[in-house]
Amino acid sequence: MSDALTDLQGVISDYFDALHHCHTGLLKKVFHPKAIYATADEAPLLYRTMDEYVPVVAARQSPASRGEERRDAIDEIQLAGDNTAFARVRCSIGDKDFTDFLTFVRDGGRWQIMAKIFQIRPRTEGGA
Template sequence: MSQAPASQPAVLTVLQSYFDGRHHGDLDALREVFHPGAIYVCATEDHLTYLTMQEYFPIVASRTPPAANSEQRRDAIETISFAGQKTAFARVRCSIGKRHFTDFLTLIHSEGRWQIISKVFHFDLLENEGI
């Protein structure tokens, strides 16, 4: 695994846009950070959730964004690792309502910019957080 410190600020910018897009329900921001061919996967529940971006974006559009409910942000970047100059992996945490997510985001550098190509995540329910 190689470090690519010159790329780290650009990846951090993408991750912040990801957090902001989720919190505000900003589809334009999310379309910028996700590669059009990205996948969205969760195996937390009894069934596997596997969506394309064309399937995921309408879900985002239909829900009330956390910002509209004045939800406290719980965004955190736990790790970023690089494999060469065009591949990165980020483990991040964030919340929506009573769901606290651990996201594994794989990013690629293509056509002059970084984008998320896969989001595989797990969530826990926060019952006693007062959210």
């Protein structure tokens, strides 16, 4: 199981890099093609497929290009078995802090995010 944790930490690191640099190729690597992206912080509920989400990221100015400090952390990773896992992670983009619940599947021997459900908060002192 420790290999799985190491692999998941690597995927999460790539996820943080993809968000910080708006790197859509890396984003497509870490998310399963059938993954979902959702938050109840917008009304109506925001729900996107990967085909809808990736172009949104591509159109953003990256936090890296704005010189934003990286604020990301892994709070926990839980393994449900050999092919399913969960992680609670935090990151900041612009003036917002995000708590992401990421559900992972191991498909074809590779861990990918199958669902991203997240909470948005205005930036707090110290960030994520």
